[in-house]
Amino acid sequence: MQVVHSHLSDEALVIKCKKDQQYFAVLVDRYVPKLTRYIKRRSAATAADIEDLLQNIFIKVYRNINEYDTSLLFSSWIYRITHNEMIDWYRREKRRSTLSLDDEAHDIISKLMVDEDLTTQFSNAEQKQYIINTLNTLDEKYKEILLLRFFEDKSYEEIADILKIPAGTVAVRINRAKKQLQKRIQKQLPPSL
C-alpha cells in the first residue's frame, strides 16, 4: 500500500482516507517516525509512553480528519495535534517538558550557535551538552519554539500554524528565546569553558 501510494501528497491522502481507511495507514506509516523523533526530543518519555501518545494522536487525527483545513500543511496540523497531546500528557503526568536530544542534535546546536556567534566558545561535544542543559532551563514557550525552528526545521509560517499564533509573534519569540539562551549561557558559564 505504502509503495503504491508513496507518490501521493499528504493532502491527497487525507482526501482519499475519508473514503477508504487503507489510505490512513499510509499516513500513519509516514508520520510515525517523524512524530516519534519529535516526542523523544520534547520529553523523557519511555518507549511505552511514546506508543501510547502516538496511539492517542492518530486516534484524534482520524476522528477529526474532516476538520483538517487544506489551507495549511497536513504536517502542521498533525504537529499541532501532537503539541496539544504533549501538553495534556505533561499535565496528566505532572511533569515539566525536558529536551532530550540525540547525537544528531549536536550538529543542530552548532547551527543555533552560528546565529548567536558562540561557535568559538562551544566546539566540542561536552560543551554542546552544556548548551542542551541550558536549553532545558529556558521558559516553556521559548524551549518549544527553538525545538520547532532548529531541530524540526519548521518555517515561521509552519510554527505559527502549529502553535496557533501570528507569524510575527513567532519571529519575536524566536528572537527572545535566542537572547535568553545567550544570556543564560554567559551567566552560567563554568570556569572550564
Added chain:
Amino acid sequence: MEMTTTTTEKILTAIEHQRVRPRPKWHFVLRNSILWIPGIITTVLGAYTIAGLIYGILHGHPNQLLMIAAIPLLWVVSFFIFCLISTSFLRNTYTGYRHTTLQLLLVSVASSIILGILFYAITQNTEDNMVRTYYRYPTQHQDDYFERNVNVIRMN
C-alpha cells in the same frame, strides 16, 4: 522500519477496536460558525450605537445631547469587553489565530463604524421619504393641528 510497521498496526487495530469514526464535516462547520456569532453580535450592536450617536449629534434636542454625551464612556467600556470576548472566540476559528488581538479589535471597531454610518444613511433615507409622503398627502389630523396652532397664535 519494522518498528514503524508494528506501531502502525497497533494504531490501526486500536482505531478498529475502539470503533473510532471520523466526526461529520457539519460538526466542525457548526462549531466554527458558533465561534463567529459573538463577533457578529458585537459588530452589529456597535453599528447601531454609532448610528444612534450620529442621529443624536445631528438632530438631537440639547437634553438628548446631554444624555448622548454620557453614552460614549459606557459604550466604549462595554464595547471593548464585548470585543475582547469575541476576539478570544475568533482566535479559535480556522484562521483567526493568524491575526493579533489588536488587529481583530481594529477590524471590529472599523466595521462597526462603517456599518453604523450605513445604518444611519439608510434610516435617514427612509425617514425623509416618510416625511415627504406625509406632507404631500396632508391628512385631517394635520389640518386640525395647523388650525389649533393658528388659533393659539391669534389668542396671543
